Amino acid sequence: MSNIAVQRIKREFKEVAKSEEGAKCEIRVELVNDSFTELRGEIAGPPDTPYEGGKYHLEIKVPETYPFNPPKVRFITKIWHPNISSVTGAICLDILKDQWAAAMTLRTVLLSIQALLSSAEPDDPQDAVVARQYKENYDVFLKTARFWCSCYAGAPKQASNGFEEKIKWLTDMGANEQVAIRTLSSSSWNIEKATEELFS
Amino acid sequence: MADNPEAMPECDSESSGARSRKPASNTATEQSDPPEGSMFECNICLDTARDAVVSYCGHLFCWPCLHQWLETRPNRQMCPVCKAGISKDKVIPLYGRGDTKHEDPRERLPPRPPGQRSEPENSAGFSSFGLDGGFQMSFGIGAFPFGFFASSLNFGDMRPASPQPGTPQSEQEQFLSKVFLWVAILFILWLFLA
Known part of the structure; x- marks a missing residue:
């Protein structure tokens, strides 16, 4: 160098x-x-x-x-x-x-x-799925971002949103935990949609 | 994303400049080691600026560093600190004392642009007689408005450069000079006939 x-x-x-x-x-x-x-x-x-x-x-x-x-x-x-x-x-x-x-x-x-x-800039996104959720469903975005923060960045656990149960449901069906979290986050924690995306 | 206030570098450079003022005052005691946060650090290599130049926006750089920055982005010539528009000729060199030259001439970059220097105002009046400002002499035949026949000897006197051929300005000037030529010929003919 x-x-x-x-x-x-x-x-x-x-x-x-x-x-x-x-x-x-x-x-x-x-x-x-x-x-x-x-x-x-x-x-x-x-x-x-x-x-x-x-x-x-x-x-x-x-x-x-x-x-x-x-x-x-x-x-x-x-x-x-x-x-x-x-x-x-x-x-x-x-x-x-x-x-x-x-x-x-x-x-x-x-x-x-x-x-x-x-200060996010959803109009100039890197991750289009996250940006769409930010713009269309800000409340779910906040909860998801906070969940990822406690999951991966070591922040203290927040009050349960029922997210863990949904993840467990998918992992019990044989999905990888990380994949389950990502799929659920992308589908705004709609378990039917996530299941469909993962197993069809 | 550029309107992110924290993301702009200006505020940081300002604050570090403010902080650096204190240690700079006791440089005399720690001269061997360049003091931390010295005011005279190049904004690119963060070392004491060598071959120092300052941009019109007031930011100090080593000439080699600034030159390389401007070479790296030929289409975006901006100040690395405040993003003002700058160019290679629009910097002021700083000539300090004790400048020792010990570099290999083969590795030299193009030299810094020269300092802009103007003669001091001359209040002495007649004594200077214009000899230091250039010498000018004209002779010729011709009446006042028709100086075109007169030849001039001008030294040290910069005339404005003639315009590029082909431009409307040069066409206009050529037309004008033809008109004056004909007027002068007519005038001389009239002198002969009269």
Whole structure:
């Protein structure tokens, strides 16, 4: 990796650790290998969102041409959000694409992703199914996002919505648990629809 | 998605600039190690800016860093900090003291654009006699409006460049010069006849 990229990542690493947000454990980065090409990010789900209380892990890949090109970031932790793929974790965020500027840092990228969690853009979706649910059935979207947060991001369990029973019903029929959760979430927890989709 | 207030980089750079002001005041005590959060860091490599240039929007960069940024995105020439429109010629070089050149000339980038420098206002009046501002001399035959027959010797005097051939402006100018040529010929004929 070019020298400027390594130098910068080292500095940004310190910046995140020393930042106000880092001190409050809202954002964090750690090394995956010694070459500074791959990092692991962590952001806290912002308050007053269905992601509150969750810890989200991100895969950050630093390109050779950093900082002239943006880092490649995706969610490792599963998340239910219109601008993040519920399958791959790919993020639809302009600053990670054409709006990248060389003065942005790991800190600003992590804060931008955290801000994306509190203000979704359903009209520019990454996950069309989630975006449709967000627009047409916001209440179910909130419940689903909160359920995914407690399921995958370690947030405390919320009052039961009967979601567990529906998942158990599908897994008892032989479905994989993850597949059951995704299918139920996509069909807005309509068990007939989910069953039909899974077993027909 | 760009209207996401947190996502914009400006606010961050502003706040880090404000924070950095404090440590910059005690640079004298820690000169060997560049102080953390120095005001004079390049906004791209985050190191002390070398061959420093500043954009019209006021952001400091190393010239090699800014040059590479502008090369990376030839169709989107914008400031990496505030996304103002910038270009390679629209930056101001900063010439500090103690600038030691020890680089390989083969690896040199195109040089920084030169500083814009204007002569100081001359209040001394007649003593300068216009010799430092350029020397100008004209001679020729012809009455006042028909200076076209006069040849001029101009030094140090920039004339506006002639317009590109083919443009409407150059056609207009050619037409005008023909008109004046005919007027002048008629005038001379009249002088002979009279």
